[in-house]
Amino acid sequence: MPAMSTTPSPLLVAGIDASTQSCKVVVRERATGRVVRHGAAPVPGDKSIDPARWWEALGRAVTATGGLADVAAISVGAQQHGMVALDERGRVVRDALLWHDTSTAPQARQLTDELGREAWIAATGMTPAASFTVTKMRWLRENEPDNAARVAAVALPHDWLIWRLRGFGPENPELGELVTDRSDASGTAYWSPFTETYRMDIVTRAFGRTVILPRVLQPDDVAGFTTDVLPGIPAGIPIGVGGADNALAALGLGIGAGDAVVSIGTSGTVYAISHTPVKDLHGTVSTYADATGNYLPLVAMLNAARVLDAGRTLLQTDAVSFDALANSAQPGSGGVTLLPYFEGERYPALPNARASLHGLALDNCTPENIARAFVEGLICSLANGLDALRRTGIDCQRVILVGGGSRSAATQHMVAGIFGVPVVVPTPDEYVTRGAAKQAVAALGEEMPDWAWDGQTDLRCEIDMSDVRRQHQRAFDAATNGEYV
DSSP, X not given: OOOOOOSOOTTEEEEEEEOSSEEEEEEEETTTOOEEEEEEEEOOOSSEEOTHHHHHHHHHHHHHHTOSTTOSEEEEEEOSSOBEEEOTTSOBOSOEEOTTOOTTHHHHHHHHHHHOHHHHHHHHSSOOOTTSHHHHHHHHHHHOHHHHHHOOEEEOHHHHHHHHHTTOBTTBOOGGGOEEEHHHHHTSSSEETTTTEEOHHHHHHHHSSOOBOOEEEOTTOEEEEOOTTBTTBOTTOEEEOOEEHHHHHHHHHTOOTTEEEEEESSSEEEEOOBSSOOOOTTSOSEEEEOSSSSEEEXXXXXXXXXXXXXXXXXXXXXXXXXXXXXXXXXXXXXXOEEEOOBTBBTTTTBTTOOOEEEOOOTTTOOHHHHHHHHHHHHHXXXXXXXXXXXXXXXXXXXXXEEXXXXXXXXXXXXXXXXXXXXXXXXXXXXXXXXXXXXXXXXXXXXXXXXXXXXXXXXEOOOSOOHHHHHHHHHHHHHHHTTOXX
């Protein structure tokens, strides 16, 4: 473990990422973004979690980093959509429901039907999905009325962590001191990207009454200052505005016009930068706010890197052998197609679906074809998201591929051919913490830096994979028409 730092330095900043599975803290050089040291701690839990677990993991990660006494500023990013319900004394009412909890699918359908798809899009730039905070509000109201009656304020994970770092909580329950940023507010589905304000009428519709919501800060604002509530974090450090994980990853990557990011992590996301909110009347593309004052039209999928994990488990092989099997099969996997909806899916909107293999015959049922079908099924699902972005008028000339699944040799072998555009894979970095560290610089009153990548791998379209897309599209269309689910 690094030694605890004791001398403040104006040359260092830190970014924090409280994700679904871990909390990471990365200290960087203020001028270059170079990583100086880092630490991480796992976060136990599944689709709901006591927020105290995030707080404990943050403390362990800070300790593993060597403390933050020598950094000039910090900022916090976290998983989007999770609902932290607080009572009037600042106590957590129940475990936080996280983004990948699909139990609120019935409430998403109810809310959509009550207001109408087009009215939702006109109001919030999206239609309710099981992930969004607004559906969790309705679920709590319907399923746990006693808990719902105790709720005085609703925050998201990064909002709550910043509030705690500033010294608030059950010991100092100033709910009016809750703050958030545009990107996290936009993922609630009760904030409007068109007016940049909360839609309290939607909060009332979902929850039956209004509650205190975090004040929305602008990208270069200061959220406050640390207090000495965690070992290794001294009082008085400026805290950047923070934000949602995808928005901070986009900031960390420094994406521009013509770029689309495809992230293959626990979930799959496809997003790009837009100067104005987009309206997708299909409800596939959600208009989030980004971390710079622009917008982040985004398509989300529940099933991503874990699709590859499932293939390895099925074939009882490791990652290297699995990739070798997949790369040895021919494009199209001999006619075998995977619809990778292992945990239900957001796009297509099939929350109760399960994964399925199609086209198996005696002559194509081989480990090689099955391995390739898993990889092609994942990439084609992401390519459908890229197509949905294009339909809204977003220009996608290059894909920036990130996330743990991007490091798979099989993914890298096939992805450019399926996407049909050049693909670059930046040198692996913690891009959420990188974006948060840029915000930390802004909290010091400076312009957000434009740090260069350390390097990249360029992937080109080696073979025509249009037949693979058509094969997968037929199965996709059948699933959305009610078959295969």
